Each structure stands twice: as C-alpha cells, then as structure tokens.
Amino acid sequence: MKAMELISLFDLPMGQEGTVSSGPLVTSGEATDRELALRLFEIGFVDGERVRIVARGYPGGDPVAVRVGNTMFALRRFEAERVLVAPLRKDEVNA
Template sequence: MGLHELPLRTEAWVLRLDASDPAQDRDLLLRLLEIGFLPGEPVKVIAKGFPSADPIAVRVGHTTFALRHHEAALVRVSATAPVVGGLA
C-alpha cells in the first residue's frame, strides 16, 4: 500500500519507493531517500490536512515531515515488521 493510504497513527515500515516514471520523478525519489524513506524504516501518518487530506504529516524514524499526497504515494509501506536476520 502507499503511504498516502495508511490510516492515521498506524505503524508501518517502508518497503520501497515506487515511481511510475522513475526518470521524471528522479529528483523527488532522491529527496525522499535523503530524508530517510529507506527500506525497513518505521513510518507513521500522524496528521492529514483538512479538508483535502493534503499535506500529510509523516513521522519516519524520529523525524516528522509534511508530504504532498502524490509524494506519499511513491512510498510503499507494509504494516508487517520486516524480518531482520535469520536462522544460521
């Protein structure tokens, strides 16, 4: 699911960034990576604008950012915690 679809105050984890046109969205994808939207990072939607739900206040790690709806849609998340390591 996209980060823009995540219900308020629901814990999730970043899976990947997913752009329909990576060449066109290159700068935006790079900015999202630079501010911490990396695979495995915990994320939570903490507020949405009114009345259009834009922008979206998102906490990634320990930092809060405001993202536009279309920016949040590029961030694919999972409500299931990532598996770290494995049995040896």
C-alpha cells in the first residue's frame, strides 16, 4: 500500500474526507503563529481527526467551511493552510 501524500486542508477537494496529520503547523516562532496553532488544535484539528471541506467562498475559495468531527467551522485560507491532511481513498471513508 502506497502512503498518501500530505496536502494542506485548503487544498483538499470539496467533499473529500481527509485525516489530520501532525496537527496545526507552527511555521515561525512568532507568538501569533503559536496562538493560531493552539486555536486550531483547541477546536479539534488534532492528529487522526477526520475532516471534510463542505463549502468554499466565492471567488477564490476563501473562506472554507470545514466539518471536523460533528462540528463545522469557517476557516480563512491562511488558517486552513496550517493544517496538513492525508486525503482518504473511497474505500477508507467508511472504515
């Protein structure tokens, strides 16, 4: 079985499920970046959690409506790009 490539949550196609991998990324040492990562972690973007893009804003797809667990959140592009996901294959969705 080939390992799935990780992509940002923003790049996950609409309607496709994915699994959060490694939680929110901290790309710098700045306090605002750490605060954003903590906020994303607190609302449920934790390693192994299933997510799905359910809607995108127009134009450009920003913001995105994301279902994580049983809750839906709107994330701006820069927030969704901080979450890495492994897209699920169709045979993994109901597993």
